[in-house]
Amino acid sequence: MGVAMADYDLDGRPDLFVTNDASYNSLFHNLGNKFEEVALEAGVALPEDGSFISGMGTDFRDFNNDGYPDIVFAALVSQTFPLFQNSGKGSFREITTESGMHEASLPMSGYGVGLYDLDNDGWKDLFVSGGHVQSVALPGQPIDQYNAVFRNPGREGKWTAIIEKAGFTASPAARHRGCAFGDLDGDGRVDVVVSAIGRESEIWMNRSPSSGHWLDVALHGTKSNRDGIGARIKVVTKSGVQYNHMTTSVGYASSSDGPVHFGLGADSHAEEIAIRWPSGVVQTLRRVDADRVIQVTEPKSNAKPESPFHH
Numbered sequence: 367m368g369v370a371m372a373d374y375d376l377d378g379r380p381d382l383f384v385t386n387d388a389s390y391n392s393l394f395h396n397l398g399n400k401f402e403e404v405a406l407e408a409g410v411a412l413p414e415d416g417s418f419i420s421g422m423g424t425d426f427r428d429f430n431n432d433g434y435p436d437i438v439f440a441a442l443v444s445q446t447f448p449l450f451q452n453s454g455k456g457s458f459r460e461i462t463t464e465s466g467m468h469e470a471s472l473p474m475s476g477y478g479v480g481l482y483d484l485d486n487d488g489w490k491d492l493f494v495s496g497g498h499v500q501s502v503a504l505p506g507q508p509i510d511q512y513n514a515v516f517r518n519p520g521r522e523g524k525w526t527a528i529i530e531k532a533g534f535t536a537s538p539a540a541r542h543r544g545c546a547f548g549d550l551d552g553d554g555r556v557d558v559v560v561s562a563i564g565r566e567s568e569i570w571m572n573r574s575p576s577s578g579h580w581l582d583v584a585l586h587g588t589k590s591n592r593d594g595i596g597a598r599i600k601v602v603t604k605s606g607v608q609y610n611h612m613t614t615s616v617g618y619a620s621s622s623d624g625p626v627h628f629g630l631g632a633d634s635h636a637e638e639i640a641i642r643w644p645s646g647v648v649q650t651l652r653r654v655d656a657d658r659v660i661q662v663t664e665p666k667s668n669a670k671p672e673s674p675f676h677h
Contacts, residue, residue: 368479370426371615372435373598375456378646380596383410385421385439409458410437410450419445420499423545423618427481428452429490429518431608433600440476440494440618443507447471447479447494447516449525466524467516474527475499475511478545478617482556486578486629488608489518492525495542495560495618510539513560513570533570540565544620549627554580554657556627561620579634579656584625585612586663589645594664596644599626603633630656 368385375381379396386392390412393405405411413419424439434452441447446468450458462468471494478495485491496511512534516525529535540562550557555572562568581601585594597612608628614621630636639651643664654660 367420367422368424368439368618369615370424370437371596371613372426372611373596374426374435374452376434376598378644383424383426383437385424387420387422388418390418391421391439408456409460413446413448414460414462419448422476423478423495423620425479425481425492425616426613427490427611428609429481429492430521431489431606433607433609435611438479438481438492440479442475442499443473447474447476447492466519466526470516470525470527474514475507476514477543478560478620480545480547480558480616480622482547482627483518483580483629484515484556484572485517485574485576486554486580486631487520488578488603488605488629488631489520490610491518492516493545493547493558495545496539497541497543497562501541508539509541511542512539513542513545513558513568533573537568538565540568542568543618545617546620547616547622549582554582577629578632579630581628581630581636581639581654581656582625582659583628583639583641584659584661585641586661587643587645588664588666589647590643590664593624594641594643598642599628600638600640600642601628601630601636602638602640603630603636605631605633625659 371380381396382394384392394401395404419441422440429436434454437450448462475498476494480493481490498509515528542562544561546559558570560568587594594612616622636654641649
């Protein structure tokens with residue numbers, strides 16, 4: 367139902383996570399010349415209660431700013447939206463309950479998901495397009511649902527669902543499905559487009575008040591692929607370090623192109639931006655002013671300076 371790509375073990379080869387409907391999830395570890403399926407060993411085949419759930423859309427992105435891509439996916443009512451945190455040792459630990467996501471998502475059904483910093487505070491939030499799979503309502507399971515944002519609390523606190531306050535109740539509930547992300551009006555806040563069954567598509571413009579500074583990195587590959595897909599980006603500010611990577615594999619029945627978005631909070635510039643291109647070339651930019659899109663072309667040099675991605 368969903369496929370997402372990220373280099374979860376930082377070996378320079380992109381891996382694939384696949385959600386399956388009422389079956390085991392799959393994690394395909396890229397060995398270079400072939401893939402091996404390692405979901406059970408890595409701890410992402412099943413949610414914490416060990417049951418099969420209806421995995422839908424997924425995103426495979428670092429939500430705790432430790433440099434290792436994490437996993438989140440949507441499912442149906444009473445199944446929660448599982449969060450798997452990367453251990454940095456080739457495996458994952460589910461934190462759905464302890465993070466507050468279990469309680470927050472239990473009454474919801476979702477399809478499309480995306481981990482994006484929606485308020486530009488430096489932490490990626492979770493957007494989920496709401497809607498049940500059924501076409502006929504079941505007791506306690508409304509088929510038309512609102513979209514939701516789950517705010518990332520950072521290092522402390524729990525993820526919380528924001529629906530009415532986010533403005534989603536201003537539009538009728540629906541059986542939402544796909545969603546795509548991008549800054550449609552160039553104001554530095556990520557907007558969302560959502561599809562729905564039997565309804566017009568919805569465009570949700572991000573109007574988050576007191577939004578922080580931001581920086582978008584648009585990649586142009588030369589040795590690597592043209593769009594820089596698979597490139598990992600590290601951004602260092604006075605407030606800390608965060609990571610993202612260039613991918614279009616986001617959500618459900620959808621894709622979202624770059625540039626790669628970073629919220630910088632109160633910081634008006636990045637001390638350093640380090641890009642590890644798929645070719646292995648590492649490119650470093652220093653003291654980059656915020657609140658703009660920067661165009662970065664991969665250098666043609668074969669030089670590989672000491673990687674700034676070591677932990």
